[in-house]
Amino acid sequence: MWIIELRFLPTPERLAARPAHRSHLTALHHENVVRMAGPLAGDAGAVIVVEAPDRKAVDSLIAADPYFATAGVDVVQIREWEPFLQ
Secondary structure (H helix, E strand, O other): OEEEEEEEOOOHHHHHHHHHHHHHHHHHHHOOOEEEEEEOHHHOEEEEEEOOOOHHHHHHHHHOOHHHHOOOEEEEEEEEOOOOOO
């Protein structure tokens, strides 16, 4: 599993792109790729937990969603996660 951490700025471009991004994440959730996702308190960023075999697959998921290239959205870090409880 992987954790994608985002930082947000309150840009109109980000807010306009958010509905399509959430629809995309919802579709990936139905495919069991996105395990959970949501904004941090105060809408300063978000965390997305994905099921992917490797970093290359995570990078492909990010590249497939234009939201990640939108003004006001920064990928802070991507880390592999090994939870012992699910």
